[in-house]
Amino acid sequence: MSPPAVPTAASRTTAAAPPATVNVSWWARVATFVRLFAVQGAWNYEILMGNGISFCLAPLLRALPPERRKAALARHSTYFNAHPYLASIAVGALARAELDGEDPAKIERFRTALCGPLGSVGDQLVWAGWLPACSIVALGAFGLGASPLVTVCIFLGAYNVGHIALRAWGLQAGLARGMRVAPVLATPVLRQGPPTIAKVAAFLAGIALPLALHRAIGPGRVLAGGVVVAAIAGALVLARVHGRAQGWRIALGVLAAFVLYSVVR
Amino acid sequence: MSISLLDPVSALEIIVPVSLLGGVLGLDMVGFPQIMISRPIISATLAGAFLGAPSAGLLIGAVLELIALETLPFGASRYAEWGSAGTVGGAVFALQPPAAPGGLPVAVLAALAAALLSSRSMVILRRAIGRFAMARRDAINAGSERDITAIQVWGLGMDVLRGALVTALALAVFLPLSQLLVAHWRGDVIHSRAFVIAIAATVAAGAVWKIFHTTQKTAWYFLAGLVCGAGVLFSSS
Numbered sequence: 001m002s003p004p005a006v007p008t009a010a011s012r013t014t015a016a017a018p019p020a021t022v023n024v025s026w027w028a029r030v031a032t033f034v035r036l037f038a039v040q041g042a043w044n045y046e047i048l049m050g051n052g053i054s055f056c057l058a059p060l061l062r063a064l065p066p067e068r069r070k071a072a073l074a075r076h077s078t079y080f081n082a083h084p085y086l087a088s089i090a091v092g093a094l095a096r097a098e099l100d101g102e103d104p105a106k107i108e109r110f111r112t113a114l115c116g117p118l119g120s121v122g123d124q125l126v127w128a129g130w131l132p133a134c135s136i137v138a139l140g141a142f143g144l145g146a147s148p149l150v151t152v153c154i155f156l157g158a159y160n161v162g163h164i165a166l167r168a169w170g171l172q173a174g175l176a177r178g179m180r181v182a183p184v185l186a187t188p189v190l191r192q193g194p195p196t197i198a199k200v201a202a203f204l205a206g207i208a209l210p211l212a213l214h215r216a217i218g219p220g221r222v223l224a225g226g227v228v229v230a231a232i233a234g235a236l237v238l239a240r241v242h243g244r245a246q247g248w249r250i251a252l253g254v255l256a257a258f259v260l261y262s263v264v265r
Numbered sequence: 266m267s268i269s270l271l272d273p274v275s276a277l278e279i280i281v282p283v284s285l286l287g288g289v290l291g292l293d294m295v296g297f298p299q300i301m302i303s304r305p306i307i308s309a310t311l312a313g314a315f316l317g318a319p320s321a322g323l324l325i326g327a328v329l330e331l332i333a334l335e336t337l338p339f340g341a342s343r344y345a346e347w348g349s350a351g352t353v354g355g356a357v358f359a360l361q362p363p364a365a366p367g368g369l370p371v372a373v374l375a376a377l378a379a380a381l382l383s384s385r386s387m388v389i390l391r392r393a394i395g396r397f398a399m400a401r402r403d404a405i406n407a408g409s410e411r412d413i414t415a416i417q418v419w420g421l422g423m424d425v426l427r428g429a430l431v432t433a434l435a436l437a438v439f440l441p442l443s444q445l446l447v448a449h450w451r452g453d454v455i456h457s458r459a460f461v462i463a464i465a466a467t468v469a470a471g472a473v474w475k476i477f478h479t480t481q482k483t484a485w486y487f488l489a490g491l492v493c494g495a496g497v498l499f500s501s502s
Contacts, residue, residue: 037298042420044395045341051398051405055417058410070408077405077413081340084299119340127337128476131301135330138306142327148310148319151327159301198480205473206490207497209331213466214498216327220459227463234467239474247335247468248345252377258460259374262367262452 022063022099024175031059032091036167039091040084050080053091060095060175072098075108081115083122088167090114092174093181100178110179117185124194126166133201134159136208143211276440279316283356284433286315290348291383291428294338296421303348305329305376312355321363322355325372329354331465332377335472345380346387349428353379353435357443366457367450373461375439383431390427394420 039052054077061069082090093114097107138155146154173184184190217224238247290311293303302308306326313322329351336344354376361368397419398405404412450457477483 038296038417038421040299041296041417041424042394042398043295044391044398044420046395046399048341051413051416051420054405054413058413072408073410073413074406074408123337123339127339132334132472132476134301135304135306135334139327139330142306142323148314148323151323152307152310155304155306156300156302163300195480198477198483199486202473202477202480202483202486203490203493205477206487206492207494208490209466209469209473210491210494210498212327212331213462216324216331216465217462218454218458220455220457220462222455223459227459227466230463231466231470234463235470235474238467238471242471242475247471248332248377248380251332251464251468252374252381254464255370255374255377255461259367259370259446262370262457263446263449265451 024060028059032056036088039087047079048081050078053080056091057095082118085166086118086122086170088170089174092171093178096175096178121190129194129197130162133197136204139212140208143215280433280436284429287349287352287432288425288429290352291346292424294346294348296424305333305347305351308348308351309355312352313359316359318359321359325354325358328465329376331469334469346383349383349431350376350380352432357439365447366452366454367447370457370461371443371446379435386427386431
């Protein structure tokens, strides 16, 4: 009969029950939510928003014992990239994983895996979807003769309903699901949102751009036909050089030449 | 607003408060809180309102917004920061005589020059934050919340300063320069305005194509919208 096995340090580690789940106070949730608005406050080329993720996690991790908390903060102060609004999903999920006492190596792998999807989905949904759509709506309001106050309120109101809801939902979803947050990225809003917003925004752009140009051109309206032809021709050129030059930089050069011509001729 | 922008004291009385506004609006683009008060249609309108001409601010804000439509602030890419640029444009335009033919072209030029400056300044700031963070790497690796917060606060503070400096520098150059350029402008208001709008419309149309061309059938949606927009224009004129 073999003697009973003596537990080693390693076996003690693997056999030990994971630390009990720690609940998160409402105050910690609110503090993290506020901090999420500054998640890119220290964005840099070395670790991108890594420091911001740690900064946002700090209130949620206060419930942990000091040593585990310090280890977690150090772990999350490394390279991290995501869309700033969807970083809330990462912050919630990473906090839940730390509070649930998941294996640190597993958390690091999970953290790395989050970067790509949260960046690409957010960029398409917000930067290439919601933001230009709201800009177009504001330009349409301007074109219809809205006052400065009304135009500002329409843009900020429309944009931030989506913006703030996305951050709040992301934090909640991350905290609720922890390392099982992946299915959240397949929700209809994130999956079907970008193409739907693109179609609606393209339709609105068709309405809003002529209206905005009509109001902005003012006394130059008698040359509207020429402006439209020039804009179509110019846009075709810009489409050809897409990726090699930015339109606003070309506009700066052309406008500087025009100002010089108008003054010295 | 009737003042001599060639007088250093008068110019400073405008530059200092407007630069603070530019700093706050510039911070919004990346640092905090990203509620898009940095978009030119907002920043130029606020700058114009600050100087008593909100309608002038909105007009140049809309022109700059057409140009800014193409700016997609993707992560590490280099893009214009429109918070301070819009503030410069709004302030310069608000201070021109309302019917001056060269007012809008010169103000848009000032805003685009500020956008160029702001774009470069963001690269410099990001490198500086990186150096500041790397100098505290040992403390961060030890899990020091104090140092994590210090890096974040330092980054935010420097971003406000960056936006304010960009605005101040652009205003210091363009407030007196704009008065000289507008005074010596030889073009008429019709052609001057039409030229600026043609440029803005070109960039906006290119931006709409750039943003939406990857989604199927968006060209048809755009054309359908154009028909509706033309209908609204004809029915209202």
